[in-house]
Amino acid sequence: MTLGTLIVRNLRRHTFRVTLTAFGIATVILAFNLIVTTVRAWYAGVEASVPNRLISRHAASLSIHLPLAYRDRIATLDGVTGVTYANWFGGVYRDAKGFFPQFAVEPASFLDLHAELSVTEEERQAFLSDRRGCVIGHRLAALYGWKVGDVIALKGTIYPGDWEFVVRGVYRGADAATDETWMLLRWDYMNERRQQIDPDRAGTVGWYVIRIADPSLAGSVSRSVDAEFANSTAETRTETEQAFQAGFVAMSGAIIGALKLLAIVLNGVTLLVLANTLVMAVRERTKELAVLRTLGFRPRHLTALVTGEALLIAGLGSALGIAITIPATYIFGALVAAKLGNFFQHLTLYSSTLLLSASVTLCIAVCAAAFPIMTILRDKIAEGLRHAG
Amino acid sequence: MNQPVVEFQRVFKSYFRGEQEIPVLKDFCLSVPQGQFLAIMGPSGSGKTTILNLVAGLDRPTQGTIHAAGIAVSQQGEADLARWRARHIGFVFQFYNLIPVLTAAENVELPLLLSKLARRERFKHVQAALGLVGLSDRIQHYPRQLSGGQEQRVGIARAIVSDPTILLADEPTGNLDRSAAQAIMALLTRLHQELNKTILMVTHDPQAADYAQEILHFDKGKVD
Numbered sequence: 136m137t138l139g140t141l142i143v144r145n146l147r148r149h150t151f152r153v154t155l156t157a158f159g160i161a162t163v164i165l166a167f168n169l170i171v172t173t174v175r176a177w178y179a180g181v182e183a184s185v186p187n188r189l190i191s192r193h194a195a196s197l198s199i200h201l202p203l204a205y206r207d208r209i210a211t212l213d214g215v216t217g218v219t220y221a222n223w224f225g226g227v228y229r230d231a232k233g234f235f236p237q238f239a240v241e242p243a244s245f246l247d248l249h250a251e252l253s254v255t256e257e258e259r260q261a262f263l264s265d266r267r268g269c270v271i272g273h274r275l276a277a278l279y280g281w282k283v284g285d286v287i288a289l290k291g292t293i294y295p296g297d298w299e300f301v302v303r304g305v306y307r308g309a310d311a312a313t314d315e316t317w318m319l320l321r322w323d324y325m326n327e328r329r330q331q332i333d334p335d336r337a338g339t340v341g342w343y344v345i346r347i348a349d350p351s352l353a354g355s356v357s358r359s360v361d362a363e364f365a366n367s368t369a370e371t372r373t374e375t376e377q378a379f380q381a382g383f384v385a386m387s388g389a390i391i392g393a394l395k396l397l398a399i400v401l402n403g404v405t406l407l408v409l410a411n412t413l414v415m416a417v418r419e420r421t422k423e424l425a426v427l428r429t430l431g432f433r434p435r436h437l438t439a440l441v442t443g444e445a446l447l448i449a450g451l452g453s454a455l456g457i458a459i460t461i462p463a464t465y466i467f468g469a470l471v472a473a474k475l476g477n478f479f480q481h482l483t484l485y486s487s488t489l490l491l492s493a494s495v496t497l498c499i500a501v502c503a504a505a506f507p508i509m510t511i512l513r514d515k516i517a518e519g520l521r522h523a524g
Numbered sequence: 525m526n527q528p529v530v531e532f533q534r535v536f537k538s539y540f541r542g543e544q545e546i547p548v549l550k551d552f553c554l555s556v557p558q559g560q561f562l563a564i565m566g567p568s569g570s571g572k573t574t575i576l577n578l579v580a581g582l583d584r585p586t587q588g589t590i591h592a593a594g595i596a597v598s599q600q601g602e603a604d605l606a607r608w609r610a611r612h613i614g615f616v617f618q619f620y621n622l623i624p625v626l627t628a629a630e631n632v633e634l635p636l637l638l639s640k641l642a643r644r645e646r647f648k649h650v651q652a653a654l655g656l657v658g659l660s661d662r663i664q665h666y667p668r669q670l671s672g673g674q675e676q677r678v679g680i681a682r683a684i685v686s687d688p689t690i691l692l693a694d695e696p697t698g699n700l701d702r703s704a705a706q707a708i709m710a711l712l713t714r715l716h717q718e719l720n721k722t723i724l725m726v727t728h729d730p731q732a733a734d735y736a737q738e739i740l741h742f743d744k745g746k747v748d
Binding site: 136137138140141144145147148422423426427428429430431432433434436515516517520 | 682
């Protein structure tokens with residue numbers, strides 16, 4: 136026999152109570168994992184940012200465009216090794232739920248600067264040679280069953296009218312963080328239609344993507360770009376791609392903050408549930424624990440007994456919670472996709488999220504054990520032996 | 525005469541209920557030589573159990589010094605006392621106080637978990653202790669599967685398994701019928717005679733006290 140034997144036997148005294156507690160913890164872990172997965176999906180763009188790319192946009196607002204002529208001036212600045220540009224297209228497929236990111240881009244330079252969007256040379260050439268062509272992400276293609284050669288009809292919102300694009304390529308992300316739900320269409324095709332319907336805004340771009348020689352030059356190149364267009368009618372604001380993406384996330388700061396707070400509250404619930412179970416268990420065994428102390432068990436032995444019990448319950452709850460989380464995330468992802476389309480393209484359950492939830496729960500178990508341990512060690516042995524419970 | 529293994533020197537002990545002081549021991553002196561079987565008798569609330577608790581370091585005197593098994597018990601820290609108890613004190617309780625989720629053998633093994641003995645060695649000691657109390661055939665039984673007398677014998681086996689210097693018995697027959705009580709007292713007498721154990725036993729029962737070498741009558745904090 137070991138102390139572990141006693142811990143396991145103690146747990147088996149109240150199987151129902153322990154099971155309920157473990158299920159409670161599992162439920163909290165499930166909720167925690169879904170929240171963390173959702174928050175991580177929000178930050179996916181930030182995580183996928185490339186450190187040697189800058190974004191330059193209008194200083195006043197992203198909705199105000201910049202002249203196309205800036206491209207050549209930016210390209211000549213020190214530290215700049217490439218420039219491309221894009222516009223947010225904002226079309227709708229079928230209905231409002233059919234939302235996915237669409238960018239009107241200059242195809243050759245955009246693909247050059249975004250090496251993480253992997254297309255075959257054949258697909259690249261097809262895209263470059265077809266003004267109505269487009270390249271779509273693998274996940275987007277899978278979602279709608281699109282393949283090369285298919286025609287995608289979009290209804291323009293920013294650029295009104297019916298638009299048709301021919302799929303010329305399907306890109307795959309270089310890693311798991313790469314967004315595979317984009318649709319890249321050709322800026323020149325969009326601009327051509329814009330000259331007819333909105334000639335005042337023709338020849339402008341939403342933002343520039345600037346590749347720099349070294350990430351350490353980000354600050355100086357950003358300042359150079361902004362200085363280049365200072366005191367003009369279209370001043371720029373240049374920042375790293377990561378900061379640019381983080382700015383989008385910050386727009387949802389209140390929601391993300393609330394979700395993070397909720398995750399903390401959930402862990403507080405685990406603490407209370409577990410502490411309650413342990414306090415009940417220890418109170419029932421006040422006399423037995425006093426007997427153990429009479430036999431010579433030291434405070435560290437009693438601490439090990441109670442903490443071991445807490446860790447075992449938390450471990451059971453964690454294992455159960457993780458087992459539930461895996462299919463639940465899949466279902467959650469499907470439900471979110473049905474409601475929000477591709478808003479969360481990266482609703483992916485990472486093993487690090489599972490590890491985080493289990494680690495947090497085990498840490499909480501140690502904290503929860505502290506309450507009853509303090510009670511045991513504070514009580515006098517003689518009083519414990521007189522305990523009637 | 526053997527050296528005293530337990531010695532109370534002018535010990536006072538009071539309990540407090542709010543502001544009210546309830547004296548239990550008043551200027552109490554006691555000397556128990558090695559190998560003595562002493563019965564302490566007295567009415568309820570006279571402080572008998574307090575004497576055992578003080579010897580074992582489960583409680584502390586308000587004033588005075590207690591020496592037992594080579595140390596000044598009243599001057600030790602909790603962790604040191606726990607280590608000392610594991611080595612020198614065996615405790616037999618009135619209500620047996622076995623752990624219900626452990627078998628007889630596992631209950632007896634508990635004090636040995638604090639030693640450096642290997643599992644196999646521990647099991648040998650457990651078998652010997654349970655054999656000594658006549659329960660070799662009940663090793664795998666849980667407390668609920670044993671009679672009161674058998675439970676108390678397991679309690680005694682647990683108390684002696686680590687070969688302590690002093691055996692403290694708090695009303696060991698108080699919860700047993702006459703025949704079971706006689707068997708337990710015969711067992712304690714045997715432990716005293718054959719293993720030369722120093723035994724301090726608290727009891728109400730004059731018949732149980734008769735098994736002891738010496739009887740101490742105790743009332744209102746003082747020896748009668």
